[in-house]
Amino acid sequence: MAQHSPAAADAAVQAEQIRTLYRQSLAIIAVNPLNAAIVAAVLWSWTDHPRLLLGWVAAMVVVFLLRASLRRAYFYAQPSIEEHEVWGQRLVWSALAAGLVWGIGGAVFYDTSAFVPQLLLVFVIGGMVAGASGTLALHVPAFVAFAASAILPPAARMAAQGDVPHIAMSLLAVVYGVAMWLITAHNCRAVTEAFRLRFENHELLAQLSAAQVSLEATNQHLEERVAERSAALERQTEALRDAQRMESVGLLAGGVAHDFNNLLTVILGSVELLLGEKRSPQDASTLREIQSAANRGATLVSQLLAFSRRQVMMRQVLDVNTVVADVRPLLTRLIGEHIELVITPARGPLRVEADPTQLQQTIINLATNARDAMPDGGTLTISTAIVDGVPKDTSFPADCYVVLSVTDTGIGMDAATRRLAFDPFFTTKEIGKGTGLGLASVYGIVEQSGGHVHVDSEPGRGSCFRVFLPRVVGQTTDAAGVPPAVVPLSAEHPATIVIVEDEELVRAVTARVLDRAGYSVIEAPDGEEALRLVRRHQPTIDLLITDVVMAKLGGLELARRIVNERPGFPILLMSGYNREEMAAEDPSIGFLQKPFTPNELLEAVSRLLRACARPQGAGSPIADRS
DSSP: OOOOOHHHHHHHHHHHHHHHHHTSOHHHHHHHHHHHHHHHHHHTTTOSOHHHHHHHHHHHHHHHHHHHHHHHHHHHHOOOTTTHHHHHHHHHHHHHHHHHHHHHHHHHSOOTTOHHHHHHHHHHHHHHHHHHHHHTTTOHHHHHHHHHHHHHHHHHHHHTTOSHHHHHHHHHHHHHHHHHHHHHHHHHHHHHHHHHHHHHHHHHHHHHHHHHHHHHHHHHHHHHHHHHHHHHHHHHHHHHHHHHHHHHHHHHHHHHHHHHHHHHHHHHHHHHHHHTSOOOHHHHHHHHHHHHHHHHHHHHHHHHHHHTTOOOOOOEEEEHHHHHHHHHHHHHHHHOTTEEEEEEOOSSOOEEEEOHHHHHHHHHHHHHHHHHTOTTOEEEEEEEEEEESOOTTOOOOOOEEEEEEEEEOSOOOOHHHHHHTTSTTOOOSOTTSOOSOHHHHHHHHHHHTTOEEEEEEOTTSOEEEEEEEEOOOSOOOOOOOSOOOOOOOOOSSOOEEEEEOSSHHHHHHHHHHHHHHTOEEEEESSHHHHHHHHHHTGGGOOEEEEESOOSSSOHHHHHHHHHHHSTTOOEEEEESSOOOHHHHHOTTEEEEESSOOHHHHHHHHHHHHHHHOOOTTSSOHHHHHO
C-alpha cells in the first residue's frame, strides 16, 4: 500500500482541524451577539450615544450571521484536503471581524471617568479572548486574528490617556493577549499531535483493513481454486468410474454377442442346409421365417459388438429412407405410447456411404435422447431431405448433403448445455439415468462417416438434431429383401480340412456343410488336439478352420505355431468378434465372421484354397490330387 508523505500528512491533519472548527455548534459563535447585548444593556444608562450602542450590537449580529453563513457554505461545499487552506483563511477573516467588533466597541465605549464601564468591558473582552483560546485552539491564526483585533483597540484607548494607571492597564492587556496566545499555541500543538496520531492510526487501520480484505480475497480465491480442483477431480473420478463401468458392460456385451453368434451360426447353417433339400412350400416358408428371425438376431448382435467396440465400420452405399423405414418398428416400441412418432421422408433415393448398423444406432440414440426430453409426452418427428449447403452458424464445408432430422417437442436446452451436448459423459439426466455417451457416439459415428451434426434448441421449445451426410450420386443401393434361393457350393478340388471348434453344435454344422460340399473333414474339439492332428497328418491336410476363442490353445496361438512349422499353410479363423490383426497381415490366413451361412463358409474355404494353391508338380497336396 502507498504511504503518505509528511507534507500530505500535515495537510490532512490541518484539514481535519479546520473541519472540526466548522463543525462546532452555532451556540459558540452565538455567544458574541448575546454578550454584546448584555454589555449594551448595562452601558445603556452610562452612555450618551444610545444609537451608537445599538449600532454596535447590530454589527455584532451581522458578523454572527456572516459566520453562520460561512459555516453552512462549508458543509455544502464538502471541500477536499487541498481546498481546506482557503477555508482556513476564511475562518481567520471571520474571527478577525468578530474581534474587531469587540475591539472597536471596547475603544469607543471605554469611559475613563466611570469605573463600571471600564470593569465591564475589560472583563467581557478578556473573557471572550479566553473563550476563543479554547474554541479556536485548533487554528492559531484564527485565534490571533480574534484576540489581536479585540485587545489592541481598547489597549490603545487606555494608553492614549497618558497617565501611569492607564498605561499600565494597556500593557497588562497586551501581556494578557500574549499569554493567551502562548497557551493557545501550546494547546494547538497538543491537539495537532493528537490529530496526527489519530490520522496515523486511521492510516494504519486502513492498511490493516486493506490487508485483511486482500487476505480474505486471497483465501476466497484459494477456496475457489480448491473447490474447482476438487470438482474437476470428482468429475475425472466419476468419468473414470463411468469408463470402467462402460468397459465392463462392453466386455459383457462382447461375450454375450460371441455366444449368440455361435448359436446363430448353428441356426443359420442348419436352416440353409434344410432349405437346400426338397421341402413343401409350407415347410420352406417356415424355414425362411426362422432364417429371417436369425438374421435379425445377427443384426442385434452386431449392434452389441459395435457397442463393445469389437465391430469395425462396414461402409456401403445405402438409402437413408430405407434405413429409417427398417428402424421404425423398433422406434415405436422404444419411445412408448405417450409419444407420437411422425416420419416424413423426402422423395427419391437419398444415397449416402455409411455403415447401416451404425446409422441405425445413430437414429436410435437420437430418438432415445428425444424420448427422455419428453417425459410428459409429445411428438417425435424424423424427416429426411437433400440440401445444398449448411446452416449459417456452422463451419461445415459447402456440399450436397442428405439431411436426417430428429425433432422433439421436449424441454429443450440452453446455450451452455448445447455446447456440451456431444461431450462424452456429459448428461443432464439424474444419476443412474444416463451415461452421457449417446450423443457422443452419434457425433463419432457421423464424423467417421464423413458427415456433421448440428443441433438447434432453446429451453421450452424442443430440440432438432440434424445429421448431414455427403450425398452419393450415380451409385445404386444394395437391395434388401427376401433372401435368394439357396444353391450350396461344391468343392472345386478334393481337400482335407481340419475343423477346430470347442462348441460342439457349431463344429457339427460346419463339418456337415463341408462334408456335403465334398470335402474330407477331420474334427478337433480344441487347439491342442488340432495341433496333434496337423502334425500327425501333415502331408494330407490342406486347410485348417479354427475358432479364435477356445479354452485350450486359442485359435490365434494355434495358427502361429502351425505357420511357424509350415509357412504359407492356409488357415481360416472364425470368430464372433471382429477381424483379428493376424488375419489381416498374413495372406494365407483368412477370416470368417460369425454368424455365417453355408455359402459364406464354402466361399471363404474355396477362396483361401485357391490363394494358397501351388503350380502343378510343386508338391502341393491339392495340386498333386488334381
